[in-house]
Amino acid sequence: MPExxxxxTVRRGLAQSIIGKSFSSIDVRRRDLRVSVPGNLAAAIKGCRVEDIVRRGKYIVIFPEGAPAIILHLGMSGRVDILKGNSSGSKYKAQKHDHVIFTMNDKTKVVFSDPRRFGMLYLVSADGWENKKPFSAMGPEPLEPGFDGAVLEENLRGKKCNIKSALLDQNVVAGVGNIYACEALFVSGIHPERQAASVKGREAGLLADAIRSVLKKAIAAGGSSLKDYRKTDGSLGYFQHSFSVYDKESRKCAGCTCKDKCVQRIVQAGRSTFFCPVKQKKKAS
DNA sequence: CAAAGCTCCTGACCGC
DNA sequence: TGCGGTCAGGAGCTTT
Known part of the structure; x- marks a missing residue:
């Protein structure tokens, strides 16, 4: 569940390994992902030097010089493996779910694999990319300076759905998914069933701070590896060991002083929500 | 416009 | 051991 x-973490791995290098070949083994991999992918980027790689929400955007931007989304089970040219790259043999393999001019291979094929890899013209499809309406980057309680409150205004579901809306805040929505609500002491628009003022500030701190800690840990997720060198993230409530049904919450087995699981908008009913209050404080 | 429901997909897991 | 059923979940689409 890459959030x-x-x-x-994947963006950093890519940036470190391929910025300044150029694409020498692109092998598309399977096109039918969530969005079809464009037929002109190889023709569009071959020979182009990678200038920059940025992240917007859960999307990675790769900018090859003089070419369209490559939009990459890992979906549910997507993974990027980087094989250094001098060693592992030459021994690489494509696995079942390796869909697109980029080979750089120094033989480094970038392998995009995704068993469930919820991921996406397509091209968007680099000029004005931020104003196009998934990005134009996307909410603020929670780790950028402009994100705070006032911004969050504004984006929650008028929302009648519960706060947990609202946090999953990428137009409210970018990049938060099921795990970190649960974790941030726990840290801020807000009950997941609270009406979204009722979270304002001091509470909106607490929630914005919680989102930032949880995401920062998770990045420092290299992300959370539950099933499929790996870093670009194949190693595991380890933030899953630091979850306060996520996937802890009938167990103790972080720093628990409640009766034991306090963590409850409910389903909201078809997604699991984990929370502590002792520490997360239904009424605004 | 908002929000809920449905869909895509496959590996993992459970119970018999 | 093997088989069928269920689940997970991001985002886009459809329905209400």
């Missing part, structure tokens, strides 16, 4: 911290 912002996992995507950021």
């Amino acid at each position: 912002l911290p996992e995507v950021e």
Whole structure:
């Protein structure tokens, strides 16, 4: 379940390994992902030098010089493996779910694999990319300076759905998914069933701070590896060991002083929510 | 416009 | 051991 911290970890791995290098070949083994991999991918980027790689929400955007931007989304089970040219790259043999393999001019291989094929890899013209499809309406980056309680409150205004579901809306805040929505609500002491628009003022500030701190800690840990997620060198993230409530049904919450087995699981908008009913209050404080 | 429901997909897991 | 059923979940689409 790659969310912002996992995507950021992958972005950093990519940036370190391929910025300044150019694409020498692109092998598309399977096109039918969530969005079809464009037929002109190889023709569009071959020979182009990678200038920059940025992240917006859960998307990675790669900028090859003089070419369209490559939009990459890891979906549910997507993974990027980087094989250094001098060693592992030459021994690489494509696995079942390796869909797109980029080979750089120094033989480094970038392998995009995704068993469930919820991921996406497509091209958008680099000029004005931020104003196009998924990005134009996307909410603020929670780790950028402009994000605070006032901004969050504004984006929650008028929302009648519960706060947990609202946090999953990428137009409210970018990059937060199921795990970190649960974790941030716990840290801020807000009950997941609270009406979204009722979270304002001091509480909106607490929630914004909680989102930032949880995401920062997760990035520092290299993300959370539950099933499929790996860093670009194949190693595991380890933030899953630091979850306060996520996937802890009928167990103790972080720093628990409640009766034991306090963590409850409910389903909201078809997604699991984990929370502590003792520490997360239904009434605004 | 908002929000809920549905869909895509496959590996993992459970119970018999 | 093997098989069928269920689940997970990001985002886009459809329905209400």
